[in-house]
Amino acid sequence: MALFDLPLDELRGYRSASTEPEDFDAFWAKTLQESREHDLDARFEPVDTQLTTVDVHDVSFAGFGGHRVKGWLVLPAGATAPLPTVVEFIGYGGGRGLPHTHLLWASAGYAHFVMDTRGQGSAWGGGGDTPDPVGGAPAFPGFMTRGIDAPENYYYRRVYTDGVRAVEAARSHPLTDASRTAVLGSSQGGGISIAVGGLVPDLVGVAPDVPFLCDFPRSTTITDRDPYREIGKYLKTHRGRAADVQRTLAYFDGVHFAARGRAPALFSAALEDLTCPPSTVFAAFNAWAEDDKQIEVYEFNDHEGGGPYQEAAKLRWLASRL
Secondary structure (H helix, E strand, O other), X not given: OOOOOOOHHHHOOOOOOOOOOOOHHHHHHHHHHHHHOOOOOOEEEEEOOOOOOEXXXXXXXXXXXXXXXXXXXXXXXXXXXXXXXXXXXXXXXXOOXXXXXXXXXXXXXXXXXXXXXXXXXXXXXXXXXXXXXXXXXXXXXXXOOOOOOOHHHOHHHHHHHHHHHHHHHHHOOOOEEEEEEEEEEEOHHHHHHHHHHHHOOXXXXXXXXXXXXXXXXXXXXXXXXXXXXXHHHHHHHOOOOHHHHHHHHHOOOHHHHHOXXXXXXXXXXXXXXXXXXXXXHHHHHHHOOOOOEEEEEEOOOOOOOOOHHHHHHHHHHXXXXX
């Protein structure tokens, strides 16, 4: 796919047309307050994986609505003192998978907490283990329109809240250093990391790769590739609902969370990315409030972005902060 979005010099100055709801902060404060009425009840059960360089714990904690959310905690083998901690969120359709697929960060000396994504884990990878027990209004198959009739019902209200609670769960373990916690992820995981970065004020780093869930007014109209296209397919049937849908999505737009991001940030964008178009990534990056931010640009890549090159970039970047 040749370049299709704005030229790079225009991307660096691009700003989203997404309108922030007046009660954005109140909405999220209330959401998190209600979630914290449930005991976090983080549980860590050792798992025999036959891996000799890491120790693995099967994790569960109370996320949105007190619903149990699964995860993995992967530690360097034999760790005895609190470690800098990386909390990772997973791409669209994937789940926490199997422990042996999460070796990078523990191998670099970090505590690595991987959050399962509720209701997902059946499209690729090693599967997921967290159901989403909340129903909703009619939706197009996928996750993008589940509960899109109102912000209170929207699927990503539950997922973003799970993400905040995942940070709290990770920090509750005696071998994690709460003062040295970063969040990261690719695609959907990048979008969740931006949201968590805007909701958790004391992170030391946020690293979203080719992030999804940003600049909804543009992303839902510039590409015909799923998952963004799920919204267009829904509106194709539910005629006349576009304004209502955009109102709901405004509460979940990464651009507005980025405006509250106070941690150093390392983004990445791919200029041939049809899944998460580069202008939508730059919309969040340009809105990121912390001055200590940078973005890696991969000119000839689609949604795979920088792949292992970006992993290397994150290893170097986090080493200077954790």
